[in-house]
Amino acid sequence: MRVWQILKRKGLCSTALNHAAILGPNLPDVWIPPNTSSTMDSRVDVQTATIIDGKAIAQDIRSQIAREVCRMKASIGKSPGLAVVLVGKRRDSQTYIRVKLKACDEVGIPSFIAQLPENCTEYQLLNVVSGFNDNPLVHGIIVQLPLPQHLDEEKIIDSVSPEKDVDGFHPLNMGNLAMRRREPLFIPCASKGCIELLLRSGVEIMGKKAVVIGRSKIVGLPTSLLLQRHQATVSTVHAFTKNPEKITREADIVVSDVGIPNIVLGNWLKPGAFVIDMGTNPIKDPNSRNGYRITGDICFKEATKVVSAITPVPGGIGPITITMLLSNTLDSAKRAFRFP
The missing domain is CATH 3.40.50.10860 (Leucine Dehydrogenase, chain A, domain 1)
Structure with missing residues (x-):
């Protein structure tokens, strides 16, 4: 049964949406992994990081969106x-x-x-x-x-x-995101989901060092701009960055969207960092039903021994990103109908 139907049965359609408000050039990267190897001790297999459940966060937000959609239908049809x-x-x-x-x-x-x-x-x-x-x-x-x-x-x-x-890809929206004191009508979904995840996880962004690995117009660029809006000190690591592991190791917050499996090793990461892995990379796996499995940019096994929290792939930022698409669509309808 769909979320909005369940809410309707329970009489929750009139409940207002209540979630944290956030601020509301395509440069192709050809990545060549640096010739580095992990210094992690493979004999130590102790997971210390919190694994972020993106599905649960997404479901919570979707329930709120469904309530608002119900309220809109009931109020103005x-x-x-x-x-x-x-x-x-x-x-x-x-x-x-x-x-x-x-x-x-x-x-x-x-x-x-x-x-x-x-x-x-x-x-x-x-x-x-x-x-x-x-x-x-x-x-x-x-x-x-x-x-x-x-x-x-x-x-x-x-x-x-x-x-x-x-x-959120139109030049007007992307340009307003880049300029102070201007508000975009929409924020790209992956970047919006990234900030939503940080806020809901209780991460203090203001004043923290953040590194965004990758600078695509879909993820890297808008995520860097949005983190700056939240007063983080942001560095962008890309295909021509020298010593990317050194720069990344200084970050309190790491966001990666490179498209190379396991490029970010454990020794790239600062102990206690918060890591969001936006990579979605198919890897051949004969034991999988489809013949492949999906993995991220971060070497998950190594990272969990170093960082404080990390999103898994799959099941991390992906469901939240799709949920932000629903959120943007709801916001657009509210603006069109002048619905409070």
Whole structure:
């Protein structure tokens, strides 16, 4: 049974959402792992870190979102709506879309999906986006990335209305995130989820040293900007950084989104650091049902002996990121309906 249906049965639809408010150039990295080896003693196998349960945090936030969706339906008879645009038949993209649509269904957010063939023209894709921009039932639009190479990704992202850009990638939203005293309409979901996780875990961000490994427009760049908004001292480690392990070892907060399995070893990390692993890397595993398993950028086994807390992969930041998409869509509908 969906979350919003359970809440309706229990009479909780009118309960207001109450969670901590947060502040509300694509540089491709070609990573070459440094020639370093771990100095951790492999004979010692003592886990000291707290393993963050991202699924539990996500479920708690989704329950709050579902209550707000119920309250909106009961008060004004309207619901938030999310539109998804999928080009081609990439298996990973199809999987991500299924997960997002299932999450929408759980909290009572209607979803709309437009599927285009791999060889669609730019004009056809822009026309679909334009239709969702003009649709009053749609309050959030996501174009599933990556797009086929013949399509101009930046042009497509720019075509999404900033008022419905729940991915937070439009230059207006990204630019406002980068500028002091300006508020973006939406914050990219992974970065928003990162800060939400830190706040809910009781981590003091102000004045702390943070290192973000990777500088993609989807995760690294907006996460760095958002951490600075929360008054952290932020360093960005990328493919051309010298001594990345030394810089990372000084950080109280480490966020990694590199795309190389286990690149961050235990000796990269400061004892007691808080680590968020945003890497999602498939590794061949003949014992797995699918022939592969998913792992992160952080060497989990080593990190747990050093840090104070860490997100696992899978089951860490991923579910929270999808939940932030629901949160952004709800915020968009509230803004459109002027719903308190």
